[in-house]
Amino acid sequence: MTDSALVIGGTRFIGRHTVEDLLDNDYEVTIFNRGNHENPFADDDRVTHVEGDRTDDSALEAAKSAADPDVVIDCVAYHPADVERAVEIFSDVDGYVYISSGAAYGREEIPKREGETPLCDCTPEQAESDDSDSYGPRKAEGDRIVFDAAENGVNAMSVRPCIVYGPDDYTERLDYWLDRVDTYDRVVVPGDGTNIWHRAYVEDVASALRIVAEEGEPGEAYNVGDRRLVTLEEMVELAADAADASVEVVHAGERELAAAGLSLDDFILYRDYPHVLDTNKLAALGWESTPIAEAMRESVRDYRASDRDGSEWDPGRDAEESVLEILDTL
Template sequence: MDTALVIGGTRFIGRHLVSDLLDHDYDVTIFNRGNHDNPFADDEHVTHVEGDRTNETALELAKERVEPDAVFDCVAYAPREVRAATEIFSDAEAYVYISSGDAYGNEEIPKREGETELRPCSAEQATDDSGDSYGNRKAEGDRAIFEAAERGVNAFSVRPCIVYGPHDYTERLDYWIERVASYDRVVVPGDGDNVWHRAYVEDVASALRIVAEEGTPGECYNVGDRQLVTIDEMLELIAEALDTDLEIVHAGRNELAAADLSPDDFILYRDYPHVLDTDRLANLGWDSTPLAEAMERTVVEHLESDRDGAEYDPGREAEERVLGVLETL
């Protein structure tokens, strides 16, 4: 394979995917609406085709123009979009759909491809565009991949957990980086052992390419850091990358309630551990970036950006009240 069509391709996962493909000598075409700056505008190996991925005619025209060996679908959020794309690109050597760890319906440790039950998806959920149905829609997209593979389509699914890294427009990790950079004492809900599996974005990008090249049609592949970290360990990695001292202060539900806060007010906190088994992907020759290296790259780009994760901020004044309560105990 040497030609790739990336549906999306300029913001976060897609941006890193394009870079990874270029590093592996692919000629790349980006297909999107052109609503965001194109970081590859001056790269002679990257072509841009403008169009709306929800428009099947536009996708068909892109296929005729590019004739891609591999198609990577970064922005399929409705099951009908996956079904349409697997039809349009049915003769490609690989069609790779980005699903999500949120597609899993059972809380198991770890969640395994082909074993852990997927979320159901009603007709109403399939056409809903709210966050409440996100995992359901991704699960139904996975089922569309299975059906396409049964028809002989080289269709694959990659399921990342929470993705972090440079250029993350969600700003979820930016909140915590900003907290560690700004304060010596940082409030963490619970006992600090909370585990929410994360995936470094460059590793997600390489996983997508490796699955296209080495994967089995009809299979799903989980992707996440090969080494799990607790929320405390994540903050320690951030502090190390910032070369700063950090005191982590744990607060239970009662202490948080004194400031009208709850654990859910802190982004990337999850009561029940979310862990994905990544052995299937590793068996294809994939590996993840060492955690310290991944966090250092993430922090460096954060400091160069204007992102601060402020939308997730529970309020420093509220945190100070929590710290005050804890000091009296």
């Protein structure tokens, strides 16, 4: 008998790749969303689309009835109230998987471990907020709801990705760096290039969600991220190799950047304190990550086929040129 899956979301980035992974593993898939974004599976008769708002309990119940899911992957639970409703409505499925975040961790330590590193607190005001500062607290509160539901017999689990990258990434965070590598022969990298912000290839996040649904323990959280971590400079070099481009990485410190009106934090994917997630717990379920060079090649291929350029994150090439001129005089 074929297993069935309901993906809440399912048309954009993580959700899209999750649907593809489920199809590759012989699931019957139903996606449930508002229909605000183009449905890449509109012509795929293996995927059923149910339209509705996940904050409407009756619509969510209708999606459950239509899909009769064995597993549910929840890609768009952004507030604790979303998770509260979901663990009630899907209390009898074989696996409900909530997408949390590495941002749910409330203390900086290396690495951040499930069940050891404390989570963020979440105030009632944060629970209902939509601002970026409340994102980690909201995700942490969702985790706690999952844990409580499991105590009451619900097969609910949590997956915590770090920064996700790869094909179809509408955030364009990596695209900024890919555009730099593709366009210029000198790329400014903030600091000494050794900072680390753990990243996760989107196809690996998708497979993690399925594997946790199949093999995970109710009430448990699982970190997901590349098994091989690279520094920011190494990431740029990997991108250059994948793009078959020859670039010079130029390090710029706080003083040189400030002279051009820039700061270290103006560069996307720069993080002062390393953000590293322990992924051994997920790997113990049989999950594997894609070799990072392969992941970067796929990211470059998709970037070049898209109209994305990461310009939203651009600190300004004129300012960067000023930095290069300053560094060339030293």
